[in-house]
Amino acid sequence: MEFRLLSDGKAKEAIETLEKEYKDSHYYLNFRTPVDLVAAAILSAQTRDEVTNSVTPELFKRYRTAKDYAYANEEELIGYIKRITFAGNKARNMIKTFKTIEERYNGKVPDSMEQLLELPGIGRKTANTILINAYGIVEGIPVDTWVIKLSGRIGLSKSRDPDDIEQDLMKTVDRRYWKNITYVFKNHGKKICQSQVPVCSACMISRICPRNGVTKSK
Ligand code: SF4
Incomplete structure (x- = not known):
């Protein structure tokens, strides 16, 4: 056609x-803070929203800050997200991303497109999602x-x-x-x-x- x-x-x-x-x-993943949103967005790749939303309540209780994720024990983190596809890869990505946020931005999720795109594993879709839903900034x-x-x-x-x-x-x-x-x-x-x-x-x-x-x- x-x-x-x-x-x-x-x-x-x-x-x-x-x-x-x-x-x-409205946005379909549950979160309370920009840190939660980054974690949920990483988990949601190739995963149904209901599955992501079913693991995040316990995850968010255990991990609250960028530092919590940056220095997480990988095996323990995987335990919280094991129902998610590619849990091992995603746990490693989360640790890497939050380590950068912790070291470069003192634990605060950046609120600019340029800085978000420099984070490992964050593309324009996720950067726009974070800007819009965590900060109310609409760039794209x-x-x-x-x-x-x-x-x-x-x-x-x-x-x-x-x-x-x-x-x-x-x-x-x-x-x-x-x-x-x-x-x-x-x-x-x-x-x-x-x-x-x-x-x-x-x-x-x-x-x-x-x-x-x-x-x-x-
Ligand atoms: S938007 Fe989708 S459902 Fe509606 S007419 Fe076009 S193809 Fe069909």
């Missing part, structure tokens, strides 16, 4: 409609797998590269929606624009969407 990019006007209409429909969307849009999939289907970006998609979205999506659009897309993907077969007949933007009725997944 030939890719069709939506016009600016149609793209704005699609976003407005989805924003209205999923107005209660976290591009996760749902954003990649739906941006292509809806005709907001023809790229599959997360950085290019973020740039495309930042041009068309009104800035006031940047902080929430990721979670709006996720809700729409889970409820209607499902991964394998989108339910276009139930979709509130089917009139606009170039992939309406095309069942082949992409």
Whole structure:
């Protein structure tokens, strides 16, 4: 199927409609502090949110500061996160990331994109997530797998590269929606624009969407 990019006007209409429909969307991982959020974000890679959220209450009780993670006993840390995929790798990543935060930033999770991107294992998606949800700083849009999939289907970006998609979205999506659009897309993907077969007949933007009725997944 030939890719069709939506016009600016149609793209704005699609976003407005989805924003209205999923107005209660919010970040899906539980956390109390920026340190918790960094830990949860590392754990969440290729892991369902419910699984991540099921291990973090006990984890957050035991590890509260960057220092706690930086000097954690690796085996003990793995014990807290063993239900998570790649627990061993993730425990090592957490220790490495928090060691940098502890040594370079005196234990405070940085609040700038540039500094966050220098941390081991933190890419733009996680950096945007931390800035938005821990500090209320909106510099960009976290591009996760749902954003990649739906941006292509809806005709907001023809790229599959997360950085290019973020740039495309930042041009068309009104800035006031940047902080929430990721979670709006996720809700729409889970409820209607499902991964394998989108339910276009139930979709509130089917009139606009170039992939309406095309069942082949992409
Ligand atoms: S019309 Fe279909 S493909 Fe397009 S956003 Fe809606 S469910 Fe997804």
